[in-house]
Amino acid sequence: xxxxxxxxxxxxxxxxxxxxxxxxxxxxxxxxxxxxxxxxxxxxxxxxxxxxxxxxxxxxxxxxxxxxxxxxxxxxxxxxxxxxxxxxxxxxxxxxxxxxxxxxxxxxxxxxxxxxxxxxxxxxxxxxxxxxxxxxxxxxxxxxxxxxxxxxxxxxxxxxxxxxxxxxxxxxxxxxxxxxxxxxxxxxxxxxxxxxxxxxxxxxxxxxxxxxxxxxxxxxxxxxxxxxxxxxxxxxxxxxxxxxxxxxxxxxxxxxxxxxxxxxxxxxxxxxxxxxxxxxxxxxxxxxxxxxxxxxxxxxxxxxxxxxxxxxxxxxxxxxxxxxxxxxxxxxxxxxxxxxxxxxxxxxxxxxxxxxxxxxxxxxxxxxxxxxxxxxxxxxxxxxxxxxxxxxxxxxxxxx
Numbered sequence: 441x442x443x444x445x446x447x448x449x450x451x452x453x454x455x456x457x458x459x460x461x462x463x464x465x466x467x468x469x470x471x472x473x474x475x476x477x478x479x480x481x482x483x484x485x486x487x488x489x490x491x492x493x494x495x496x497x498x499x500x501x502x503x504x505x506x507x508x509x510x511x512x513x514x515x516x517x518x519x520x521x522x523x524x525x526x527x528x529x530x531x532x533x534x535x536x537x538x539x540x541x542x543x544x545x546x547x548x549x550x551x552x553x554x555x556x557x558x559x560x561x562x563x564x565x566x567x568x569x570x571x572x573x574x575x576x577x578x579x580x581x582x583x584x585x586x587x588x589x590x591x592x593x594x595x596x597x598x599x600x601x602x603x604x605x606x607x608x609x610x611x612x613x614x615x616x617x618x619x620x621x622x623x624x625x626x627x628x629x630x631x632x633x634x635x636x637x638x639x640x641x642x643x644x645x646x647x648x649x650x651x652x653x654x655x656x657x658x659x660x661x662x663x664x665x666x667x668x669x670x671x672x673x674x675x676x677x678x679x680x681x682x683x684x685x686x687x688x689x690x691x692x693x694x695x696x697x698x699x700x701x702x703x704x705x706x707x708x709x710x711x712x713x714x715x716x717x718x719x720x721x722x723x724x725x726x727x728x729x730x731x732x733x734x735x736x737x738x739x740x741x742x743x744x745x746x747x748x749x750x751x752x753x754x755x756x757x758x759x760x761x762x763x764x765x766x767x768x769x770x771x772x773x774x775x776x777x778x779x780x781x782x783x784x785x786x787x788x789x790x791x792x793x794x795x796x797x798x799x800x801x802x803x804x805x806x807x808x809x810x811x812x813x814x815x816x817x818x819x820x821x822x823x824x825x826x827x828x829x830x831x832x833x834x835x836x837x838x839x840x
Contacts, residue, residue, distance in 0.1 A: 450770035452586065452831060456824035457771055459580045467576055467819055468559070470497075472551040474568040475561035479516070481538040487516025487598040490537040490571075494596055495519055497575050501582060503594065510606045516598030518610040523578070525587035527834045532593040532615045532794075533577075533826075534785055535570040535624035535801075536600030536607070539563035540808045549810065559814040565804030569814050570624030571596060573801050577826040586827070588834030593618070600785050603746055608788055620760060620833050620840045621794045623786035626801035626814070627822065632778035634798035635761045638684065638712040639719045639750030639791075640783050645671065645730055647694075647740045651703035661701030662737025665694030668705035670734050675709055678722055684714030685722055686781070712781055716749050716791070748783050749791035756795035756840055760829075763839050764797060767828045771821050795840045800826050 460467075474493060479486040491507065498505050503521035510517070516538065541562035551561040559569070574594055581587055595614045597607025604611070615621055627633060647668050652661030672689045679687045688710045695702030711726070713719035723745075730740045761777050768775050778799065790796035803818040833839050 449767060449828065449832060453767055453770045453824055453828040455584060456580055456827040457820055459584060460576065460820040460823040460827070463576060463580070464820055467572060467823070468816060470572045470575070471559060471564065471569060474572060475551040475564050476546050478541065478543045478546045479538050479563065480541050480543065481515070481599050481602045483543055484514065484516045484598075486543065487538050491517045491519055491596065491598070494537065494571060494575070498594065501575070501578055508610050510598075515606040518598055518607050519596040520610065520614045521594040523592045525589040525592060525834060527588045528590040529619040529834050529840070530591045530593065530617055531589050531830055531833055532595060532618045532621045532789070533574045533624060534595040534597065534611055534621070534789075535574055536567045536597045536785065537571060538598050538601050539566065539568070540601050553816065554813075557816050559816050560812070562812070565626045565812050565814045566807040567600070567625055567801065569626055569804060570801035573819070573823050573826060574624050576823050577830065580823065580827045581830060586831040588831055590834070592830065597785065603748065604785055604788070608785070611785055612788065612792070615789050615792070615794055618794045621786070621789045621796040622800050622826065622829070623784055623796065623798035624801045625784050625786070625798055626804040627775065627799045627818070628778050628780075629803065629805035630776070631773065631803050631818070632776040632799060633761055633764060634780055634786070635757055635777045636714070636753040636779040637751040637783055637787050637798070638714055638781045639716060639787060640748050641711045641719060641723055642746040643709045643711070643726065643742055644744045645707040645709060645740055646743050647671070647705040647733070647738055649701070649703045649705075649735070649738045652701040654699050654701050658701050662703070663701050663735060664705040664738055665702040667733050667735035667738040667740065668692060668694050668707055671707060671729070671740065674729050675707070675726065678725060683718055685718050686712045687722065714750055714779070715752055719750065748787050751787040751790040751796060751798065753779065754790070754795065757790065757797060760795050760797045760840055763832060764825060764829050767832070768821070768825050771824055773821055
């Protein structure tokens with residue numbers, strides 16, 4: 441009797457679910473160990489200790505591991521691990537080892553399980569749960585002999601929380617030629633997967649004027665603060681909620697003393713947009729306005745810009761997401777597909793044309809706060825979903 445593809449998928453997902461459920465105590469132990477290591481983005485030594493732990497686990501799974509060190513010594517190390525399978529598809533999983541927390545937070549708030557069955561502790565959801573889930577999914581694929589991919593690539597970066605100044609380059613090279621990319625940020629609080637994220641540009645605009653005594657001869661000055669105020673109104677007016685464009689002048693400074701016409705001012709501006717064309721168009725408007733000051737005697741320039749492109753919902757990415765939803769259905773849950781304003785490393789990979797799906801870690805919330813939590817009961821299903829999706833990408837030419 442022939443067995444249909446959906447039936448094979450359901451049977452495979454059930455095997456992974458059984459394996460993940462049996463490994464739940466191991467998952468919680470691993471998570472507790474990682475949460476117990478401080479690894480704030482600027483704590484290079486702490487991030488390296490997490491990398492040591494992850495590298496040792498990858499070696500046990502017989503991955504080939506390459507460790508990348510930041511030549512400046514500012515950031516922690518990145519890991520790129522590869523393992524050959526029996527097929528042709530190149531599948532990349534990526535997670536980040538850094539958190540937003542400070543040295544000492546791990547000791548002050550060690551991993552614990554609360555009365556609701558939620559894991560607690562610094563970085564438990566963002567992103568240590570995703571790091572552990574990726575390792576466990578790989579372990580289940582190997583143990584069950586389901587290595588239908590051509591190459592499985594696991595990438596762990598040290599600096600995602602501050603925009604990946606070092607890790608982005610490592611991830612970009614590691615994802616070249618990938619058929620699919622799976623981001624291990626955790627699922628939304630309601631369980632949704634993520635198919636799109638806004639892009640963001642952070643700018644600093646500096647305004648220069650001319651100082652003068654504000655009581656005796658203010659007319660001899662050129663008020664940089666007035667120009668900064670005009671700029672602020674212009675910038676805030678660029679927001680277009682219908683198009684998904686937001687603009688925020690988050691920090692505005694001018695002058696140093698009360699009795700001096702300010703000869704300098706600065707604006708720190710954040711621009712977010714759903715699609716790259718809108719982000720680029722908004723930045724072009726800003727550049728044009730900055731070059732044409734309205735206050736006599738002042739000049740302005742953009743002195744810095746940090747740019748991360750949007751993760752746009754492509755047809756290939758949505759097909760990948762729909763397959764994940766179908767697999768989830770065989771496991772007994774029904775995640776939605778979310779579009780969010782937050783940024784992750786998935787933005788950078790999706791913008792390079794690689795079919796990308798985000799939010800594949802377990803369910804959690806409260807990111808970046810002391811109330812951060814992880815629903816431990818979601819772990820077996822989510823790990824099973826991830827492992828099944830990897831196996832199907834490897835074996836099914838219709839997915840990507």
